[in-house]
Amino acid sequence: MAVPHPFDPLTPSEINKAAEVVRSRYTGQDVSFKVITLKEPPKNEMIAFLDHEHRQLPHQWIPIRCARVEITLKATTGELELHELHVNLTKNTVLKLEVLKGKHSHVDSVYMKEVEAACMADPRVRDEIRKLELPPRASVVVEPWTYATDGQNDMSKRVTMCWFYLRLLEHQDANYYAYPLDICAEISEELEITRVYRLASSPDEQIHNEPRPFDRRKIHSTATSEYHPELRPNLRTSTKPYQVVQPEGPSFKIGGNQLNWEKWSFRVGFNYREGLTLHDIRYDDRSLFYRLSLSEMFVPYGDPRAPYPRKAAFDLGNDGAGINANNLKLGCDCLGTIKYFDAWHNTRSGEPMKLPNVVCCHEQDDGILWKHTNFRTGHAVVTRSRILVLQTIITVSNYEYIFAFHFCQDASIYYEVRATGILSTVPTNFGEDAKIPYGTIVAPGVLAPYHQHLFCLRIDTAIDGQKNSVSIEESEAMPLDESNPFGVGYVTKSRFVEKEGGFDLDLSKARTFKFVNEAKVNPITNTPVGFKLMPFYSQMLLADKNSFHAKRSEYGQHAVWVTRYRDDELFPSGRYTMQSMGGEGIASAIQNRAASGEQESVRNSDLVVWHTFGSTHNPRIEDWPVMPSEKMMVSLKPVNFFHGNPSLDVAPSTQEKNKSILYTDENTGPGCCASKL
Amino acid sequence: MAVPHPFDPLTPSEINKAAEVVRSRYTGQDVSFKVITLKEPPKNEMIAFLDHEHRQLPHQWIPIRCARVEITLKATTGELELHELHVNLTKNTVLKLEVLKGKHSHVDSVYMKEVEAACMADPRVRDEIRKLELPPRASVVVEPWTYATDGQNDMSKRVTMCWFYLRLLEHQDANYYAYPLDICAEISEELEITRVYRLASSPDEQIHNEPRPFDRRKIHSTATSEYHPELRPNLRTSTKPYQVVQPEGPSFKIGGNQLNWEKWSFRVGFNYREGLTLHDIRYDDRSLFYRLSLSEMFVPYGDPRAPYPRKAAFDLGNDGAGINANNLKLGCDCLGTIKYFDAWHNTRSGEPMKLPNVVCCHEQDDGILWKHTNFRTGHAVVTRSRILVLQTIITVSNYEYIFAFHFCQDASIYYEVRATGILSTVPTNFGEDAKIPYGTIVAPGVLAPYHQHLFCLRIDTAIDGQKNSVSIEESEAMPLDESNPFGVGYVTKSRFVEKEGGFDLDLSKARTFKFVNEAKVNPITNTPVGFKLMPFYSQMLLADKNSFHAKRSEYGQHAVWVTRYRDDELFPSGRYTMQSMGGEGIASAIQNRAASGEQESVRNSDLVVWHTFGSTHNPRIEDWPVMPSEKMMVSLKPVNFFHGNPSLDVAPSTQEKNKSILYTDENTGPGCCASKL
Incomplete structure (x- = not known):
């Protein structure tokens, strides 16, 4: 395997190596890897490197390969801690270790799936869903969103907002955003449901705890709400194929x-x-x-109503x-x-x-x-x-x-x-026809803020x-004066x-x-x-x-x-x-x-x-x-960087190379011919 | 021949007909046709027409075809007059005739060529050109421009500004804009040269009559001034052919x-x-x-110096x-x-x-x-x-x-x-290196204003x-208030x-x-x-x-x-x-x-x-x-014109129709293979 260029992302073997170095530092602990990525070399080193490279001189040295690693692990307090490490991949050593109190790494899809599962398993959530009296065969989809700081929580703890939607059709790719539900749940880093409540259904309303059934008048035609081809009835057939041919390959x-x-x-x-x-x-x-x-x-x-400022x-x-x-x-x-x-x-x-x-x-x-x-x-x-x-x-x-x-x-x-x-949609009352000044109604009872x-x-x-x-x-x-008498x-x-x-x-x-x-x-x-x-x-x-x-x-x-x-x-x-x-x-x-x-x-x-x-x-x-x-x-x-148009040397276009086709009424294909019969 | 649609431009036979109607009105006079074009039907008539058309109802009537014609002719005063006529092409009658005192029609290329010829035949112009002491085989090109009103002339008379350039090479497509000359001439509607003078050659200078030879230090490499392929030495060959294929014809x-x-x-x-x-x-x-x-x-x-405000x-x-x-x-x-x-x-x-x-x-x-x-x-x-x-x-x-x-x-x-x-370029002194605040030097002695x-x-x-x-x-x-407590x-x-x-x-x-x-x-x-x-x-x-x-x-x-x-x-x-x-x-x-x-x-x-x-x-x-x-x-x-995304019914993209090619190192064509030898 060739030596990676200093700008190359980490190779799989470098990722393995970085993980190994980190694991050996945390023997016996349950380390969860969030990120193992290239830490790009310092610019001053790279400038010298690139200079040699472009002058085709032999490299006297190559900047060391370094990984930046983020891990989470349970601290002795029971809290999840975020650590950032820099790993020298040549010497297999840790160059730096920082414990990041109160900081959080990015969200990962595994965690999001855990949140969804925890949510759907929660008795309060299940109870609220039951009270919606949903149509048969409909299912509920939980959409976890990271929490935008609004000053309402202790920020050192991670919170995830769970929005709920209805997938009305059994098709797995049915567009559940067409049926936003008014349930909302908040969940902790440890997957504990901390709050369940109902969202406002009009500009005047606040979040509340009154369970209301799903308003079935919101159910509307799939023709205007589905994007998946299996759920769209009449696809247009007028668009004829269009292909790009590069007979000598790409440039x-x-x-x-x-x-x-x-x-x-x-x-x-x-x-x-x-x-x-x-x-x-x-x-x-x-x-x-x-x-x-x-x-x-x-x-x-832009929807000002709590909890939407967290979006x-x-x-x-x-x-x-x-x-x-x-x-x-x-x-x-x-x-x-x-x-x-x-x-x-x-x-x-x-x-x-x-x-x-x-x-x-x-x-x-x-x-x-x-x-x-x-x-x-x-x-x-x-x-x-x-x-x-x-x-x-x-x-x-x-x-x-x-x-x-x-x-x-x-x-x-x-x-x-x-x-x-x-x-991204939120629920609103069916048939409310006053203009909501921070959103557009895109379907019955569906507000797109x-x-x-x-x-x-x-x-x-x-x-x-x-x-x-x-x-x-x-x-x-x-100014209009003697040096500019015509004002132009x-x-x-x-x-x-x-x-x-x-x-x-x-x-x-x-x-x-x-x-x-x-x-x-x-x-x-x-x-x-x-x-x-x-x-x-x-x-x-x-x-x-x-x-x-x-x-x-x-x-x-x-x-x-x-x-x-x-x-x-x-x-x-x-x-x-x-x-x-x-x-x-x-x-x-x-x-x-x-x-x-x-x-x-x-x-x-x-x-x-x-x-x-x-x-x-x-x-x-x-x-x-x-x-x-x-x-x-x-x-x-x-x-004024070059001495003229940098594309001046591009060769003129020719039909010989571009092979365009002259359209005449005769070559419109079978549709046209048929109509002449 | 089918009846033209009311929006169709005039057909050749309609142009002939309109000219005939106009000619018969000016028997014996030397009429010059500037424009014979469709006068589009009044909108109120068209709305009714289009309504029938789109509802596929039989047309009760079709708006009349009408031509708008502009002609010039010598008035009895000797002056060139502009007349506008509207011609009913069904009845072959003139609906309206307006004599437009002090107005001018568009410029036409025939006139521009006459201007060029008149200019080059003028002894004062020829004399100025002689004084330029141009290089052998170089030729002078006259570029007539319409005159932008600057309040310096009686506007009822048409004036054309003539700018002069040097075509250094014998090639007919050599870029003469690379050599703007400091001669300027003004010419009347009747092709009479009314003024010849020298343009300013620096921001401080005014137009003047001092003849100066062309500064040969301005002559520079064709590589930076020519765009014609026959005059560009090294065209890039790296751009490989790229073709569009529509096997079933266009849509x-x-x-x-x-x-x-x-x-x-x-x-x-x-x-x-x-x-x-x-x-x-x-x-x-x-x-x-x-x-x-x-x-x-x-x-x-934006060049404020006379006569450039006329540009x-x-x-x-x-x-x-x-x-x-x-x-x-x-x-x-x-x-x-x-x-x-x-x-x-x-x-x-x-x-x-x-x-x-x-x-x-x-x-x-x-x-x-x-x-x-x-x-x-x-x-x-x-x-x-x-x-x-x-x-x-x-x-x-x-x-x-x-x-x-x-x-x-x-x-x-x-x-x-x-x-x-x-x-569009104008001459400036060679080697003047103070920044000219209303232009860019693009070649030696060449200012692009x-x-x-x-x-x-x-x-x-x-x-x-x-x-x-x-x-x-x-x-x-x-505003940040109780209805917007988070300020979002x-x-x-x-x-x-x-x-x-x-x-x-x-x-x-x-x-x-x-x-x-x-x-x-x-x-x-x-x-x-x-x-x-x-x-x-x-x-x-x-x-x-x-x-x-x-x-x-x-x-x-x-x-x-x-x-x-x-x-x-x-x-x-x-x-x-x-x-x-x-x-x-x-x-x-x-x-x-x-x-x-x-x-x-x-x-x-x-x-x-x-x-x-x-x-x-x-x-x-x-x-x-x-x-x-x-x-x-x-x-x-x-x-909010439609009921949803109007392109929702566009069929998904498929490789079957689009026939893209996966690039692998192997298919880069002969250039690549050769380099592997």
């Missing part, structure tokens, strides 16, 4: 996790939390980004984009010639566990890359845009997120998020080197970000955030080489500044954050988000450093840019029972 | 200009000015939009998106199975002139439409998004614009604009009928637009513009059925409010305009934009109606929504010598 080359395509090169990483990560991204062998990753996402719900998911920190990544299927999740990447996680007992096909890599045609027709000669030159897509899809209970990096021939990178899946999706893309810049600056550029009208002039004004902080977008000024290398001046434009962020314009967090939501998701306050690079500062809401109390996020980190005098200038330094974007998702009924993808797109584009 | 059905695809139906229109127009757009036989079109675009330059193109009103539409080529401009539409324009003498392949229609795969995995059963259901694209591409001198409507299975419509082509592209999409709504309202919805945090609640607040006017976007409030039919309430959500505009967030016009630019392009002041429908109110900067003086745009129309008491409520009325969007384009060197497509995307989405 990419892959060696392990190293990917080369067109002039791009980068390494594919993957971990339980962020899912897909990209490392050492270069174009034409010039360094652009050290690392790109989705660093967090937060989905707070606010950190889908990365609490759930894990890696663990919840779908096993992608050929012909379904992508089209064309597809390379799949597997990943490895671990079981509770510390064995390696394969996560198959969690990332797919393929090419797409993206329309016209550039075109010009010389109107004098009538000669058109047109090139088509080929893009490389790296995609991963996660399921977090009801929702799906499709994350994709698009690499373009013109040296731009797009990061696309698509939100799909099923809306408003919510936000706030993503944070972490951009670890390396624009022609590690020392970068952020410049904020605005386009501004010139406008100019750009720039200022550098000197200190760490959060920044807002300003459409009226076309405010643009550029990452530049001040030491490298473009010889033609005479400006520093750079890239720019093309943000996805979004409303920021709506929750009150004093709410736990706001304190816990500090990155949701501003669209752009700039920090100085620090190893392990990867998460804008902190490493341990589960039931966090706030104050562990990016704003606090910046403030604490400023207060302690630790903050240095971010000018000409190793810096990280964080982009917060997302959607204020006030559901439409068109999002029901399954939501058509809602697309969000961010991009990173060179700005 | 669309086309009969004449009627298009049916998935559940969509609409009619394709085309005219010399707007280019592609769409009519009577329905989904599942429910009316959505009466008409969709790009109604204007304005490209003002501000109305690419529709002055040039014509239809006339300048590219002849699209199979395998180049689109991929897959392509239907092309031709259009007809007219010659100066009134003969029909074919504009071949001006619109292409094809399907694309657009990734995942929706997906959900039931994490309990592990069953994933995924559907792929098929879209229908109608695309047209225009060349306006240096620039290209790619306009495309995308129809989606989920009943949304996207309007995509891609800007590509070549930057900042400019804006402002598009206006005209949305003639017909949401389940003609009587619609616009509602402005905002998402707003609830947020609500939407809506207000109806009551009067015609212009409106701004507000990101901080997630302000959303909805088009609703208040009379049709969604029975499930209990809200009026509607569609929403998902705008392209853009900076508005930067030019000073008192400038001619602002007065002439009023629509550039606000992102959204709402007006009551009026036949023939199609253009937000007025019908005759060429050297217009301002005050003929949408803001003035609204103001005039308000002042005259003519303005009625736009609530529950036949209304039109206009969306202004675009880009503040401060060139990057990466846009040179040809610009990678800059994408702008607007969309229209149903919001």
Whole structure:
């Protein structure tokens, strides 16, 4: 087996080894492994390593392989304790052990299943279900959700919220979100049901303990509530097959996790939390980004009624984009010639566990890359845009997120998020027809509450080197005066970000955030080489500044954050988000450093840019029972980085290669011919 | 020959007929035909017609076919006069004749060629060229531009600005924009050169008459300035072929200009000015939009130095998106199975002139439409998004614009604009290295001035009928009080637009513009059925409010305009934009109606929504010598219009139909195998 590259995720044998080292430390104790993952090498070591690698010099040394391990175990007090260990995989030693009092690791599906079982076994829950007087053959589904801190509980104890739904049909894939029940249960880390109660059924109501039967008037046609093909009666047959053929194979080359395509090169990483990560991204062998990753996402719900303020998911920190990544299927999740990447996680007992096909890599045609027709000669030159897509899809209970990096021939990178899946629903009274101002009725007695999706893309810049600056550029009208007598002039004004902080977008000024290398001046434009962020314009967090939501998701306050690079500062809401109390996020980190005098200038330094974007998702009924993808797109584009259009050398499009078909009325296929008879 | 549908563009025989009727009116006069185009029927007639059509009732009558004709002719004063005529094509009569004093029609390429020839024949111009002492074999190219009103001339006379470039290489497609010369000439309607002078060569300089030779230090490598494949030395060969195969043909059905695809139906229109127009757009036989079109675009330059304030193109009103539409080529401009539409324009003498392949229609795969995995059963259901694209591409001198409507299975419509082509350049001193605040140096001595592209999409709504309202919805945090004790609640607040006017976007409030039919309430959500505009967030016009630019392009002041429908109110900067003086745009129309008491409520009325969007384009060197497509995307989405996801019936994706290929290291083709030897 080849030596792993320092950016490669842990191999199965490394996972085994790390578990062994940890087990030997806890002999005789019942250790449960939450995480065994790569601890990425310090950047300063990696820079030297990568420099040698790209100059094809022999490596004098390779950064040590290190695992970051999270375990839980019963402490002598009987409480579950979380320990974090760093394991040197070369020397089989523990480098660091930290006992994390009051912190919780991510939730795992095994635990969630235990919660469900405990819930359904509880006599009070069973009693409430009995009182619902459900239709025959209907079954109850428990949906456990992590608990968003609302100040109502002792946060050192983990609590799980259990929501209840009715699966009306016997089909295992029937959409139970169409029948939210008004039962709610709370359950402790030790699987003890601590509370059972009934949810409010109207905006005026509170949670209560009056048992009410399920209102059967809510039962409605499957045609509007089911998404599974076996439950949908009339699938459209009008969509004819569409296939992608790449007769000479794809244009990419892959060696392990190293990917080369067109002039791009980068390494594919993957971990339980962020899912897909990209490392050492270069174009034409010039360094652009050290690392790109989705660093967090937060989905707070806008329904103010208790206990709904506890619905606010950190889908990365609490759930894990890696663990919840779908096993992608050929012909379904992508089209064309597809390379799949597997990943490895671990079981509770510390064995390696394969996560198959969690990332797919393929090419797409993206329309016209550039075109010009010389109107004098009538000669058109047109090139088509080929893009490389790296995609991963996660399921977090009801929702799906499709994350994709698009690499373009013109040296731009797009990061696309698509939100799909099923809306999270809550029960409401049948026939209540006053408009509920924080939700949409999507089916009889079914409220889909408003919510936000706030993503944070972490951009670890390396624009022609590690020392970068952020410049904020605005386009501004010139005053109407003698230097601008016709009032048409406008100019750009720039200022550098000197200190760490959060920044807002300003459409009226076309405010643009550029990452530049001040030491490298473009010889033609005479400006520093750079890239720019093309943000996805979004409303920021709506929750009150004093709410736990706001304190816990500090990155949701501003669209752009700039920090100085620090190893392990990867998460804008902190490493341990589960039931966090706030104050562990990016704003606090910046403030604490400023207060302690630790903050240095971010000018000409190793810096990280964080982009917060997302959607204020006030559901439409068109999002029901399954939501058509809602697309969000961010991009990173060179700005005076190269000496010209980087895609200038892309060959013109020709029919010889593209083999398109001219449509004439004659070739519409049997349907059309038949109609002529 | 079948009877044309009332929305069909004029047929060649109708163009002939209209010309004949007009000619007979001007016997013995030298009439030059500028435009012979369909005058679309009054909407009130069309609504009745379409109602019969969709109910498959026999038509009691068909709206008369009418041509709108613009001609120029020499008046007895010797001046060129513009006349507009409406011709009844059934009765061969002139319905209306208007003499348009001081107005100008669009520019035509024949005239532009005459301008070029006149310019190059002029002794003063020739003298200036001689003084440039150009390199041997180099030639001079004249680029005539329409004149943007700057208050310096009597606007009743048409003036054309002539810019000069050097074609250094003998190749006919050499990129002359790489060598802007400092000569400028102005020419009259009668092809008389009225002024010749030298352009400023630095920010401090003014126009002058000092002849200076061309600075040969500006001559640079073709590698960075040429886009034509014959002049680009090393084309990349890494991009392997990528083909789209539709074994059963496309999913669309086309009969004449009627298009049916998935559940969509609409009619394709085309005219010399707007280019592609769409009519009577329905989904599942429910009316959505009466008409969709790009109604204007304005490209003002930000260089304040005279005469550059005259660079501000109305690419529709002055040039014509239809006339300048590219002849699209199979395998180049689109991929897959392509239907092309031709259009007809007219010659100066009134003969029909074919504009071949001006619109292409094809399907694309657009990734995942929706997906959900039931994490309990592990069953994933995924559907792929098929879209229908109608695309047209225009060349306006240096620039290209790619306009495309995308129809989606989920009943949304996207309007995509891609800007590509070549930057408009002006000369500047060689080696001047102070940053010029209103432009980017893209090659030695070549300045690409900042400019804006402002598009206006005209949305003639017909949401389940003609009587619609616009509602402005905002998402707003609830105050932190007893009804929102955790500070997480947020609500939407809506207000109806009551009067015609212009409106701004507000990101901080997630302000959303909805088009609703208040009379049709969604029975499930209990809200009026509607569609929403998902705008392209853009900076508005930067030019000073008192400038001619602002007065002439009023629509550039606000992102959204709402007006009551009026036949023939199609253009937000007025019908005759060429050297217009301002005050003929949408803001003035609204103001005039308000002042005259003519303005009625736009609530529950036949209304039109206009969306202004675009880009503040401060060139990057990466846009040179040809610009990678800059994408702008607007969309229209149903919001509580249907009873659920309109794409719920799309069949799941299967490998059986999609026939993707699993990539393994073995199938990378000959390149890879060779490297293993």
